[in-house]
Amino acid sequence: MITESQLQPENAVRRDTVPAGDYYMQIVKKGQTFRILDLEGNQAADTLFYNANHPAERYSAIDTIREQGNVYLTTGTKILSDQGNVMLEIVADTCGRHDTLGGACATESNTVRYALEKKTMHACRDSWLLAVTEHEEFGLTKRDITHNINFFMNVPITESGGLTFEDGISAPGKYVELKAAMDVIVLISNCPQLNNPCNAYNPTPVEVLVWDA
Ligand SMILES: [Zn+2]
Secondary structure, three states: OOEOOOOOHHHOOEEEEEOOOOEEEEEEOOOOEEEEEEOOOOOOEEEEEEEOOOOOOEEOHHHHHHHHOOOOEOOOOEEEEOOOOEEEEEEEEOOOOEEOOOOOOOHHHHHHHOOHHHHHOOOHHHHHHHHHHHOHHHOOOHHHOOOOEEEOOOOOEOOOOOEOOOOOOOOOOEEEEEEEOOOEEEEEEEOOOOOOHHHOOOOOOEEEEEEOO
16 A cells, blocks of 8 residues: 655664665664655565564564455554564555565575576575674574565566566655564665666666664
8 A cells, every 4th residue: 555654764763775686784763764765766675574683583474464364564554473472564555565475585586586596696594694694693593594575676476466567666765664562673775786677777776775663
């Protein structure tokens, strides 16, 4: 559902630009709201969430989908943890639909999906692994990398129940905004890959803005 935000960028307490192929890893405190802004359109922001005070608790696609009875995420979606707790809620969304079924790109899946020589191409999973390695203070390791949300990514489900990766439905300036219901570690890989029609084969930066309660 398309819902605009009342928050003004000039009042944000943090603003970070995340180039394609880079990651964003920050704690967003309970009550704070953050926005992922698709600066140039059709980008994929592959995102993981963890309870900042107990990182073994993390985003669960299964629980989130089951409780809302919808496979797509948008305004009103409560992002649930694997322990059934609300981590965040989507409070504004000018894109209208986000994927949590397609998974993140990995070097292995790129070889299956595209071509063998894609094995050495940078993938979202690499960016997450680099993030947890460069930020030991968050207490995460390789084993904590699990299923994710693909903000701005268009992965419609076909009538026969399959998944298709389609050209994106986002556009320059579209955003999604989430309010934290607990202190969360936000780990975003801004997708680097050149094979995915979701980003129109043109990886571009996103911006992340945070507002206090
Ligand atoms: Zn990716």
